[in-house]
Amino acid sequence: MDFMQAVWLAIIQGLSEFLPISSSAHLILPSEILGWPDQGLAFDIAVHVGSLVAVILYFRQDVATLSRAWVDSIFERRQSPESHLAWYILLATVPAALAGLLFSHYIEANLRSMAVIAFTTIFFGLLLGWADRRGGGDRSIDQFSWRTALVVGVAQVLALIPGTSRSGITITAALALGFDRETAARFSFLMAIPIILLSGGYKGLELLGTPSVDWTLMLVGTVLSAVTAYLCITLFLKVIQRVGMMPFVIYRLLLGAVLVGLIYAQSA
Numbered sequence: 001m002d003f004m005q006a007v008w009l010a011i012i013q014g015l016s017e018f019l020p021i022s023s024s025a026h027l028i029l030p031s032e033i034l035g036w037p038d039q040g041l042a043f044d045i046a047v048h049v050g051s052l053v054a055v056i057l058y059f060r061q062d063v064a065t066l067s068r069a070w071v072d073s074i075f076e077r078r079q080s081p082e083s084h085l086a087w088y089i090l091l092a093t094v095p096a097a098l099a100g101l102l103f104s105h106y107i108e109a110n111l112r113s114m115a116v117i118a119f120t121t122i123f124f125g126l127l128l129g130w131a132d133r134r135g136g137g138d139r140s141i142d143q144f145s146w147r148t149a150l151v152v153g154v155a156q157v158l159a160l161i162p163g164t165s166r167s168g169i170t171i172t173a174a175l176a177l178g179f180d181r182e183t184a185a186r187f188s189f190l191m192a193i194p195i196i197l198l199s200g201g202y203k204g205l206e207l208l209g210t211p212s213v214d215w216t217l218m219l220v221g222t223v224l225s226a227v228t229a230y231l232c233i234t235l236f237l238k239v240i241q242r243v244g245m246m247p248f249v250i251y252r253l254l255l256g257a258v259l260v261g262l263i264y265a266q267s268a
Contacts, residue, residue, distance in 0.1 A: 001043065001217065005036055010221040013047035014054070014228025018189060019236060020128055020168030020248045021255075023051075025117045033262065045203050046218040050225025052196045055189055057226075058233045062190065081142055088144050089187075092153030093194040099157040100199065112162050118259035120163030125252030128172045132245035137178035141186060148177050152187065156195070166192065171245070181240045189233060 001009075009027060016023040027044070030036040056063055066089070069082035155173035159166035167188045174184030 001037055003217065003220070005030070006043065006217045006220050007224060009043065010047050010050065010224035011228050013051060013221075014225040014230075015232050016165075017048075017051040017225075017229055018055070018167050018192070018233050020165050020171055020245065021252060022117075022121065022163050022165035022168065025121060025163040025165075029114075029117070042213040042218060043221055045200055046221040047225040048196055048200050048203075050222040050227075051229045052193065052200065053222070053226040054229035054233065055192050055196075058230055059186075059190060059193075063193065066190075085141065085144060088146060088149035089190050090194060091146060092149045092156065092187075092191050093198070095150075095153045096156040096159065096195055097198050099160055100202070103160060104202075107160050107162075114259055114263055116161065117163035118256050118263060120161055121252050121259065122256035124158075124164050124168055124172070125249050125256065128168055128175075128245050128252070129249035131172040131175040132181070132249070137180065139177070139179040139183065141179075141183045143179070144187065148174075148179075151177060152191070156191065166195070168248070175245075181244065182237060185237060185240060 009030065012026045012030075013023050016026040027047075065082050066086040069078075069080050070086035070090075072078040073080070073083035073087070152170050152173045155169050156166060158164050158169050167185075170188040170191060171181075171184045174187055175181065179187070
């Protein structure tokens with residue numbers, strides 16, 4: 001992987017991690033379509049660290065408030081709406097964390113293909129469109145319960161399949177439960193913090209003992225991913241109440257159609 005490939009992949013990661021269009025799909029596609037070499041595990045970790053930095057910085061006040069409330073609920077037995085939300089975010093993380101431990105190797109070996117990405121891109125795009133038009137309501141973030149958090153958490157398991165989109169499927173689930181667009185997106189983004197931490201830590205353990213990495217490319221990937229992801233979160237939360245999810249649904253359908261065409265061309 002050369003410098004310019006690292007730049008483009010970092011930007012792609014930053015843009016697609018929090019938009020409902022699947023970052024894993026977009027990181028796989030350059031190698032499938034353009035023949036780029038696989039970016040490798042170390043670079044995957046670097047760009048996800050960038051995304052993590054971005055979401056923590058953007059929600060720094062929420063993270064600080066929720067963290068204090070969560071600690072108080074444990075050591076001082078002090079319960080509050082903030083401590084409840086913190087526990088709901090952790091609860092929503094459990095299904096995907098367990099599924100990742102059990103099935104990640106199978107998924108890496110069998111589901112990282114253009115055909116799978118084409119199907120999930122189209123199918124979950126249509127599901128997002130349905131949820132946005134039919135399921136979205138006016139429930140706010142203080143109306144989350146352990147049941148709704150668990151439903152969103154179970155939906156997050158599907159994001160292990162490339163092309164699904166972690167933010168896309170969790171936003172879809174929250175919209176279907178009657179939450180408004182901004183609440184669905186905010187809960188999805190806050191859920192990203194523990195799941196990226198766990199995923200990054202797990203992949204980091206796999207990285208131990210591997211040959212040395214190009215730290216310059218890792219730094220470039222981390223910084224560009226962080227900057228792009230921060231800008232993406234900012235713009236996304238500002239526009240979704242006005243434009244909804246349909247632009248992303250249309251993008252997914254067009255991307256899926258292109259992938260189907262490429263699959264057909266390769267098989268012809």
